[in-house]
Amino acid sequence: MPLLTIDQIDLKGKSVILRSDLNVPVKEGRIGDDGRIRASLPTLEKLLAAGAAVVVIAHLGRPKGERKPELSLQPVAHRLSELLGREVLFLPEVDAELPADFAQRGGVALLENIRFESAETSKEESERKELASRLSRFGDFYVGDGFGAVHRKHASVFELAQLLPHAAGYLVESEVKVLESLNGSPERPYAVVLGGAKVSDKIAVITNLIEKVDLLVIGGGMLFTFLAAQGKAVGKSLLESDQIETVNEIMARAAQRGVKVLLPVDVKVAPEFKDLEGRIVSIDAIGEDEMGLDIGPQSAAIYAKALSSARTVFWNGPMGVFEFSNFQEGTRAIATALTEIDGMTVVGGGDSAAAIRALGFKDEQFGYISTGGGASLEYLEGKDLPGLVALQ
Ligand code: ADP
Numbered sequence: 001m002p003l004l005t006i007d008q009i010d011l012k013g014k015s016v017i018l019r020s021d022l023n024v025p026v027k028e029g030r031i032g033d034d035g036r037i038r039a040s041l042p043t044l045e046k047l048l049a050a051g052a053a054v055v056v057i058a059h060l061g062r063p064k065g066e067r068k069p070e071l072s073l074q075p076v077a078h079r080l081s082e083l084l085g086r087e088v089l090f091l092p093e094v095d096a097e098l099p100a101d102f103a104q105r106g107g108v109a110l111l112e113n114i115r116f117e118s119a120e121t122s123k124e125e126s127e128r129k130e131l132a133s134r135l136s137r138f139g140d141f142y143v144g145d146g147f148g149a150v151h152r153k154h155a156s157v158f159e160l161a162q163l164l165p166h167a168a169g170y171l172v173e174s175e176v177k178v179l180e181s182l183n184g185s186p187e188r189p190y191a192v193v194l195g196g197a198k199v200s201d202k203i204a205v206i207t208n209l210i211e212k213v214d215l216l217v218i219g220g221g222m223l224f225t226f227l228a229a230q231g232k233a234v235g236k237s238l239l240e241s242d243q244i245e246t247v248n249e250i251m252a253r254a255a256q257r258g259v260k261v262l263l264p265v266d267v268k269v270a271p272e273f274k275d276l277e278g279r280i281v282s283i284d285a286i287g288e289d290e291m292g293l294d295i296g297p298q299s300a301a302i303y304a305k306a307l308s309s310a311r312t313v314f315w316n317g318p319m320g321v322f323e324f325s326n327f328q329e330g331t332r333a334i335a336t337a338l339t340e341i342d343g344m345t346v347v348g349g350g351d352s353a354a355a356i357r358a359l360g361f362k363d364e365q366f367g368y369i370s371t372g373g374g375a376s377l378e379y380l381e382g383k384d385l386p387g388l389v390a391l392q
């Protein structure tokens with residue numbers, strides 16, 4: 001069923017609850033890459049221009065139901081206000097009151113990190129419903145635009161959407177359009193490049209993707225579980241031993257389907273998780289006291305060459321710890337390869353987008369930059385995403 005979008009709704013005088021994805025990196029109160037805040041502006045500006053008052057709900061990180069000051073959305077409210085060029089009222093808690101004239105003057109407010117409420121992410125539907133109903137007093141219409149969270153069955157994403165008349169915002173609309181085209185009939189060869197840190201999440205996803213792609217390129221923390229599955233020693237690298245069986249199944253299925261899976265031949269390691277100089281080793285020579293923090297240069301060259309003939313590429317997850325200057329080259333090589341491809345390239349994920357910007361690439365060098373990592377992967381798997389189902 002198609003999504004109803006905000007262009008199809010008369011918004012004048014409405015009090016809108018807008019679920020956005022403002023999950024940006026914040027360190028000591030300072031915002032790093034603000035891409036997700038910027039990506040949420042078109043919908044917000046449209047709602048305000050159409051005469052609606054807006055209360056924005058969003059999350060930051062994983063506070064697990066606790067009020068963690070370092071995960072406050074206060075700095076985000078500040079940046080949002082700068083970008084919008086108008087006052088953004090900050091609501092410190094779910095039971096905070098809006099000023100009496102808020103709706104009438106078309107105000108805009110941002111609620112504190114919704115994940116400070118344990119009910120937001122609760123496994124108990126009744127708890128999520130209860131929180132959703134407390135949130136629903138902030139408006140009479142719901143707009144779902146937090147694409148990065150639509151794969152989560154959370155109170156502000158799923159239950160709240162169902163309590164109110166609703167529509168999808170522009171970001172969700174455009175994300176879905178791009179991913180739909182990848183799921184339809186992508187031009188082949190179709191390659192998926194996976195890296196990053198959330199090992200078990202991503203390995204689970206591959207089981208489905210292996211049925212759709214021609215080439216799978218593996219980097220990031222997850223590559224060590226693949227190496228371990230081949231009996232290699234990975235030292236202190238990220239490893240999820242309980243995923244080894246899944247990895248073996250993936251490799252067997254890939255062989256059966258004729259899908260090429262690329263694993264590194266060399267990696268860059270360091271004795272600890274720090275921005276040290278590191279050393280390049282063959283994948284057979286990772287020391288017991290070393291951890292792999294990037295793919296090596298030979299691997300990067302092999303990956304880049306394999307990707308050069310792809311016509312469609314989806315990339316999620318940096319190849320290494322790009323935050324450390326000594327472990328950026330793998331990610332840089334993949335980014336460069338994507339900019340040279342004659343075809344459709346999609347980069348998904350908060351850190352992946354932040355990485356390419358940090359390395360000096362321009363958004364325009366890629367076909368599309370998706371704000372959602374997990375969400376876009378689950379969409380590509382063909383799963384029903386709760387936050388989209390609720391908007392239909
Ligand atoms: P995205 O946000 O794009 O979906 P993830 O959140 O899954 O990506 O992963 C990003 C993180 O993965 C980065 O912070 C990066 O430092 C980390 N990472 C990449 N390679 C490794 C590695 N070998 N060991 C530990 N962390 C890694």
Ligand code: MG
Pocket residue numbers: 349350351373
């Ligand atoms: Mg991330």
